[in-house]
Amino acid sequence: MPEKKNTYRRMVIATVALALFCGVSYALLSATSTMSFCSSACHEMEEQAAELRFSSHARDKDGGDISCVRCHIPAGFGPRYMAVKTYSGLKDLYMHLFRSGTPLLRADMQKTARRFIDDGNCLLCHDDLHRNARGEQAITDLGRIAHDAYLGKNGQASSKCVGCHINIAHLPEFDRRLEVNRFFAERMKNNEEARDAK
Ligand code: HEC
Ligand code: HEC
Ligand code: HEC
Numbered sequence: 781m782p783e784k785k786n787t788y789r790r791m792v793i794a795t796v797a798l799a800l801f802c803g804v805s806y807a808l809l810s811a812t813s814t815m816s817f818c819s820s821a822c823h824e825m826e827e828q829a830a831e832l833r834f835s836s837h838a839r840d841k842d843g844g845d846i847s848c849v850r851c852h853i854p855a856g857f858g859p860r861y862m863a864v865k866t867y868s869g870l871k872d873l874y875m876h877l878f879r880s881g882t883p884l885l886r887a888d889m890q891k892t893a894r895r896f897i898d899d900g901n902c903l904l905c906h907d908d909l910h911r912n913a914r915g916e917q918a919i920t921d922l923g924r925i926a927h928d929a930y931l932g933k934n935g936q937a938s939s940k941c942v943g944c945h946i947n948i949a950h951l952p953e954f955d956r957r958l959e960v961n962r963f964f965a966e967r968m969k970n971n972e973e974a975r976d977a978k
Contacts, residue, residue, distance in 0.1 A: 809857075809865060812869060813847070813848075813849045813853065813865075814847065824872075824875065824876065824880070824884065825848075828949075828950050829848075831949070831950045831951050831952075831968065832846075832848075832949050832950065834951075834964065834967040834968050834971055835947075835948060835949045835950070835951070835964055836913070836948065836964070837851075837948055837949045840905065841905075841914065841915075850901060850904075850905075851897055851901050851902070851949065852864075852868070852893070852896065852897060853865050853868070853901075854898045854900065854901065855898070855900055855901055855904055860898070864896055868896070886952045886954075887952075887954065890946075890952075894940070894942045894943065894946075897940070897941075897942050899940050899941045902941045902942075909927040909930065909931065910924060910927065926944060930944075946960075947960070947961050947964065951964050951965060951968055956968065956969075
């Protein structure tokens with residue numbers, strides 16, 4: 781009988797340990813996904829966070845803040861979520877601890893960021909690609925042609941969302957000259973002028 785009792789005890793211990801592990805992991809994953817963690821725990825990200833506030837993605841349709849993870853970390857708790865979350869978390873931590881102060885090369889970072897941003901995240905908010913951003917009216921003719929291509933309707937989808945839609949949340953200095961970013965650049969400029977006038 782003691783044999784059976786031991787097995788039983790081991791199973792209880794293993795279950796409790798697993799539950800604890802899941803609980804702690806969940807708490808860590810959630811805590812490191814908040815807006816305040818991403819933008820203020822790491823001073824490195826202050827610029828990106830400041831730009832986000834002047835972009836068209838500052839607020840969702842209900843007026844709530846759109847957090848970094850809504851775009852940057854794959855949605856759900858699947859394997860891709862775990863992989864990207866772990867990889868980018870460890871990389872950010874490494875940079876923060878050991879490379880703090882080295883200038884960030886934003887042109888390079890844009891390329892890396894684009895690779896990791898899933899179309900699925902965009903589609904959670906823009907589920908109908910034939911409607912405009914607020915979903916209130918039909919998309920422009922140009923948008924329809926581009927999105928039909930994306931959807932494979934005329935067989936030539938070649939880019940992810942962020943391949944065509946650049947600078948939807950951030951606007952480094954060197955991208956302010958682009959015509960597509962005119963309004964975003966103006967908002968940034970007005971903000972900087974207002975700040976400097978203080
Ligand atoms: C609406 C989607 C969205 C949100 C929200 C968002 N990002 Fe981004 N981010 C992008 C995209 C798209 C790129 C790829 C480069 C580009 O086109 O701007 C990017 C690029 C970046 C980059 C690398 C390039 C650069 O401009 O420095 C960093 C770092 C970054 N984001 C950090 C953040 C942080 C921190 C937050 C939250 C404060 C955030 N992002 C919120 C979409 C988003
Ligand atoms: C949390 C919800 C949310 C997510 C995630 C999101 N968007 Fe948006 N997006 C919005 C809202 C809300 C607006 C409309 C802002 C307005 O007009 O008031 C918008 C506006 C836009 C616009 C028009 C304005 C502009 O900057 O050109 C484009 C294009 C766009 N989103 C593409 C994307 C892409 C690509 C992604 C994925 C990287 C994405 N969005 C992720 C909510 C979201
Ligand atoms: C081949 C390039 C291309 C791809 C890929 C693409 N788009 Fe677009 N998208 C466009 C163009 C072009 C427009 C129209 C812009 C205009 O008329 O000013 C547009 C318009 C939009 C708008 C409406 C913007 C507004 O002002 O209301 C949203 C939202 C949007 N796209 C989201 C997405 C999402 C989400 C994805 C990925 C699932 C995506 N797009 C993929 C090119 C693309």
